[in-house]
Amino acid sequence: MRLVVRTFSELCLTVGTLIVLFVVYVLYWTGVQAGIAGAAQIDTLQREWAATPVPAAPGPSPARVRPPYVPGRGIAVMYVPRLGREWKWPVLEGTGTGVLKKGLGHYAATGRLGETGNFAVAGHRRTYGDPFKDFPRLRPGDAVVLTDGTTWFTYRIDRGPHRTVPGDVAVVDPVPGKSRFDGPGRYLTLTTCDPEWGSSHRLVVWAHLDATQPVTDGRPQALDS
Amino acid sequence: MYGWIWRHLPGNAWVRALLSIVLVLAVVYVLFQYVFPWAEPLLPFNDVTVDGQ
Numbered sequence A: 001m002r003l004v005v006r007t008f009s010e011l012c013l014t015v016g017t018l019i020v021l022f023v024v025y026v027l028y029w030t031g032v033q034a035g036i037a038g039a040a041q042i043d044t045l046q047r048e049w050a051a052t053p054v055p056a057a058p059g060p061s062p063a064r065v066r067p068p069y070v071p072g073r074g075i076a077v078m079y080v081p082r083l084g085r086e087w088k089w090p091v092l093e094g095t096g097t098g099v100l101k102k103g104l105g106h107y108a109a110t111g112r113l114g115e116t117g118n119f120a121v122a123g124h125r126r127t128y129g130d131p132f133k134d135f136p137r138l139r140p141g142d143a144v145v146l147t148d149g150t151t152w153f154t155y156r157i158d159r160g161p162h163r164t165v166p167g168d169v170a171v172v173d174p175v176p177g178k179s180r181f182d183g184p185g186r187y188l189t190l191t192t193c194d195p196e197w198g199s200s201h202r203l204v205v206w207a208h209l210d211a212t213q214p215v216t217d218g219r220p221q222a223l224d225s
Numbered sequence B: 001m002y003g004w005i006w007r008h009l010p011g012n013a014w015v016r017a018l019l020s021i022v023l024v025l026a027v028v029y030v031l032f033q034y035v036f037p038w039a040e041p042l043l044p045f046n047d048v049t050v051d052g053q
Helices: A001-051 B002-008 B013-042
Strands: A074-079 A090-091 A105-106 A119-121 A141-145 A151-164 A184-194 A201-214
Touching: A001 A074, A001 A090, A001 B013, A151 A184, B002 B013
Parallel strands: A090 A105, A119 A184
Antiparallel strands: A074 A090, A074 A141, A105 A119, A141 A151, A151 A201, A184 A201
16 A cells, blocks of 8 residues: 555656656747757858858849758748847748758748748747747837848738638738738748647738848848847 | 666765766767757758658
């Protein structure tokens, strides 16, 4: 009898400790790892950009061939002043679980950064650094700034945050559904989950390309306003 | 269970205590490195894309 009680209480203790450890892992450790991985991705991108010098001719050069996106590799660095002055995350190609552990993920089937079409990006609301924790605070007019090493792209949010269901794939279409955009353009879509710790819905914002400038002209004003 | 482990550890009380700490750290390491990364995607925090699934 005593053995049964003892074994049972030991089991309860073990399960309790396991649960506490798992909560620590989810709330804290994933954030530490994502912070390290994200910073490493940004480092890698900046080293690559430093190795390929910016063309001397100012302004966007349409003749320049941009390399295709490689799954799991960095594409750009994103800044969203509304989410914090220090807020910056790498955007990687693909939206798989492994990719989203290191930063934001670009939907592989959607458009390229700064080009006609819809550059759609997904990110964690919670865990793995909580990149889109404050997503509901985004408002029309907010800047979403990205750089690919040669150009700064400043997008302005037009609509959102819009709450939808996970099956609503039209929100990342080239002309996103429900966005009220009425024709082809250079768009950007951000998606994350809603509610904060759930997965029953998605939050979406849409933006259009407002301005571009070569990196040689310095940081865009939107970053410091 | 824990009593059984304690009795089967070699050495005196100090050595056993040290070995216990090493065992606990090893278990935590395995959990954080292998078990939790496997279990975490089963929870809904990863579903941030629209994909119709």
